[in-house]
Amino acid sequence: MTHVALFNNLLSKEFLSMEESGHPDVIPSALYIQCGLETPYMMHQLLAASALHLSIKTPESRGHYREYATGLQTRALSLFNQSNPILEVTSSNCVQMFMFSSMIGVHLLCDTLYYQRDSLEGFVDSFTHCLAANRGILTVIDQSRNLLHETELGPHLRLPEVLMQSTDGSGSECAALWDLANAADITPSARKAYRDAIFYLQRLFDAQQSSSGDRTRMPMVFVWQAIVPLDYVGLLRQRQPIALVILAHYAVLLHRGRGLWLIGQGGRFLIESIYGSLPDWQPWLKFPITALRDESTAT
Structure with a gap:
């Protein structure tokens, strides 16, 4: 009966609240469910996401559902590998591969945001794992762009392309980050990694402002992880202060999306943890801290 309950939960209003239908960059849940009905590994991952949601929704059964989510995802990955012994993107599998990889990425991020809050170190370790894993999604898009x-x-895959266009961001959310990256005594490769990460982050803030005001949609949270430079991921894994300051600014997007069950209070935890761990860098963290105090920000 557990699988039936998990499938029914996929159709619940609360689970589907992440969909925010009507926005062109949000893939309708009906497409994921249709894919799951046709593809066993996708159905297992959908049920894993449903179990993760129930672990958050029902604290008294948290351990049970989280363990179930882990088991279902492990089975999903096994089925995926069996179905794709040679990892090749074709016209017949590009939709399934993209949707599956995106669901895996969202699941990893959600699990990190909820269950890796014991320490900043543990969170960063898990988050950088998400960043590395999510690079695969951009690879799938790049390999099958024309097919998809x-x-x-x-129609739902325009956001990564828009963000990667080589135009300057127009907003000021990352102004302090630009000053910091330009003035810091760091290697040229580190400076480039930081500047690229900041550029894409500012593009996200601009896209948010132009399409939804202060409200964060899930694709905005997810796409930065997929396109952020690998060199930045390495610097973040080392917990370099500038990398953490940039991450705190990204957490503002998370905080603005705290009304989505996938995100919750993960942004607040991240901003407060980074602010508390970097006392000498707090002047560069004014924007994230101010965002926490502005409870008028949409949820």
């Missing part, structure tokens, strides 16, 4: 644009997913 000819499918029903095509």
Whole structure:
């Protein structure tokens, strides 16, 4: 009966609240469910996401559902590997591979945001694992860009392309970060990694402001993880202060999306933890801290 309950939960209003239908960059849940009905590994991952949601929704059964989520995801990955012994993106599997990889990425992020709050160190370790894993999603898009644009997913995949266009961001959310990256005594490679991460982050703030005001949609949270430079991921894994300051600014997007069950209070935890662990860098953290105090920010 547990699988039936998990499937029914996929159709619940609370689970589907992450969908925010009507926005062109949000893939409708109906497409994921349709894919799951046709693809066993996708169905196992959908049920894993449902179990993760129930672990958050029902604290008294948290351990049971989280363990169930882990088991289902492990089985999903096993089925995926069996179905794709040679990892090749084709016209016949590009939709399934993209949707599965995106669900895996969202699941890892959600698990990190809720269950890796014991320490900043543990959170960063888990988060950098998410960043590395999510690079695979951009790889799938790059390998099958033309194929995906000819499918029903095509209209929903514009955000990464828009963010990667080489135009300057117009907002000021990352102004302090630019000053910090330009003035810091760091290697040229580190400076480039920071500047690229800041550039894409500012593009996200700009996209948010132009499309939804202060409200964060899940694709905005997710896409930065997929396109952020690998060199930045390495610097963050080393807990370099500038990398953490940039992460705190990204956490503002998380905080603005705290009304989504996938995110919750993960942004607040991250901002407060980084602020508390970097007393000498607090002047560069004014924007994230101010965002926490501005409870008028949409949820």
